[in-house]
Amino acid sequence: MLKKIVFVVAALLSMNVAAVQVVSSIKPIQLIVAEITHGVADSQALLGANASPHDYALKPSDVRTLDSADLVVWFGHDLEPYIASIMKGKSNSFEVSKIDGIELREYEDAQAHDGHDHGSTDAHFWLGINPTRQFAEALTQRLSEIDEDNAAQYVQNLQEFEIQLTKTEQAIAEELSSVKGEGYYVFHDAYGYFESHFGLNQLGHFTVSPERKPGARTLITIRTALKEQPVACVFQEPQFTPAVIESVTRGSDVEIGTLDPLATTVETGPGAYFVFLEQISASFAECLSD
Secondary structure, eight states: OHHHHHHHHHHHHHHHTOOOEEEESSHHHHHHHHHHHTTTSEEEESSOTTOOTTSOOOOHHHHHHHHHOSEEEEOOTTTOHHHHHHHTTOTTEEEGGGSTTOOOOBOOHHHHTTTOOSOSBOOOGGGOHHHHHHHHHHHHHHHHHHOGGGHHHHHHHHHHHHHHHHHHHHHHHHHHTTTTTOEEEEEESOOHHHHHHHTOEEEEEEESSTTSOOOHHHHHHHHHHHHHSOOOEEEEBTTBOOHHHHHHHTTSOOEEEEOOTTOTTOOOSTTHHHHHHHHHHHHHHHHHTO
């Protein structure tokens, strides 16, 4: 009987200290969130590693996951329109694009629109050192407010995150220092934060939004550039491997590399976000130095 009472009390106590449930829209955001919630809260990504946020459709189970989460972390309508209507007015919504003072990149009009309405703000903030740091700080503040008992741990996690982010930034800057002048094309315009921070030389992109096929004029321009300009590499993406890249580069000496903006192959766990950044850097360095 005594054992049964102890078991019931323990169960009740575990229910009272249930960890905060944090759901991130996509894996790259979740990798950052996991660094701040490590050892304190439960963190998961809504979309699977191979799913693209650009054309995703919510399932009933996704809606239930969003409704039951203590905090839902997402960028905003420009990246996840499928979440916008669900999260409108919800108290558990944490929208990155609305963080006060966060440094977000605006697409140039000619690049961003191209006849399509997909927003003017570059949503890929997780590839930028400064906006990632700002996001982590704002997230720590929000988590400390909704989970006051663990506020000190969130702050400690943030401090450790910022130290490692600075170390990773320095290592990447050194790795890319010798290829900063090499010109290249990317499949879609997702790397502006990273490229600007580390001074890389992107010559252009096939498309702004990956679900949109590049137009004939764009392909002709790139094919001409490959013949007339020194282009070191053309980058494809594992989620989208269009035949147009192979057709445009056919007959040229340009290398084909791979950039993965969604961290598809990165194994989740402590430090995974920094592995992701290092993977992006290594992809640039390898193809641009060939």
